[in-house]
Amino acid sequence: GAVVSQHPSWVICKSGTSVKIECRSLDFQATTMFWYRQFPKQSLMLMATSNEGSKATYEQGVEKDKFLINHASLTLSTLTVTSAHPEDSSFYICSARWAGGTGELFFGEGSRLTVL
Amino acid sequence: KNQVEQSPQSLIILEGKNCTLQCNYTVSPFSNLRWYKQDTGRGPVSLTIMTFSENTKSNGRYTATLDADTKQSSLHITASQLSDSASYICVVTLFGANNLFFGTGTRLTVIP
Numbered sequence: 323g324a325v326v327s328q329h330p331s332w333v334i335c336k337s338g339t340s341v342k343i344e345c346r347s348l349d350f351q352a353t354t355m356f357w358y359r360q361f362p363k364q365s366l367m368l369m370a371t372s373n374e375g376s377k378a379t380y381e382q383g384v385e386k387d388k389f390l391i392n393h394a395s396l397t398l399s400t401l402t403v404t405s406a407h408p409e410d411s412s413f414y415i416c417s418a419r420w421a422g423g424t425g426e427l428f429f430g431e432g433s434r435l436t437v438l
Numbered sequence: 439k440n441q442v443e444q445s446p447q448s449l450i451i452l453e454g455k456n457c458t459l460q461c462n463y464t465v466s467p468f469s470n471l472r473w474y475k476q477d478t479g480r481g482p483v484s485l486t487i488m489t490f491s492e493n494t495k496s497n498g499r500y501t502a503t504l505d506a507d508t509k510q511s512s513l514h515i516t517a518s519q520l521s522d523s524a525s526y527i528c529v530v531t532l533f534g535a536n537n538l539f540f541g542t543g544t545r546l547t548v549i550p
Contacts (some may be wrong), residue, residue, distance in 0.1 A: 326481075328481070356538070359546070362496045365525075365541065366482070368538065368540070417482075427472065427482070427484070427485070427538070429474070429483070431480055431481045
């Protein structure tokens with residue numbers, strides 16, 4: 323089946339630093355990728371929708387200058403958490419939508435961010 | 439307002455028993471409905487995807503049903519196993535758009 327890879331799977335950083343998370347669709351092209359945030363025992367919260375070659379669309383309440391999203395190719399999207407603070411600690415998950423067929427949605431394994 | 443509601447919020451069952459999870463939605467126009475399984479600390483994995491014309495779809499011990507008229511879906515798990523312990527998420531897609539609506543999930547715990 324289709325695979326979406328996220329890297330890193332976990333990261334610990336100091337407050338004030340920036341962290342980049344990559345999301346790659348390994349064996350299919352994804353015109354659209356989504357970024358989510360998930361707190362413990364809660365459901366996924368959509369942060370933004372990323373379309374290849376254009377600016378991301380952010381959900382209400384998500385700071386676009388805080389969470390920078392780049393979707394430079396059909397197989398790669400990146401999320402950069404800028405000037406991270408402890409409250410940014412969370413589980414970040416991406417998904418990629420297959421450009422063909424039913425537009426099936428495949429999720430990455432997630433990246434756990436801990437900001438000290 | 440487009441919403442997806444799941445019930446129950448959590449469920450504990452004995453190994454070997456069956457269970458049914460519910461998903462009600464108000465998303466319109468409807469494109470498709472997906473059920474995902476999410477293990478703790480992992481990304482969601484697709485179980486089924488159903489379009490408007492499909493009433494039932496199976497994936498091993500998982501069987502999903504869809505009633506597009508009443509806007510209800512269910513996920514039935516047969517002969518549960520300990521490895522079925524996870525969160526099950528219902529996701530509904532808006533027709534003609536990238537908009538996805540997530541349910542809050544049902545946390546299933548299977549005990550020996």
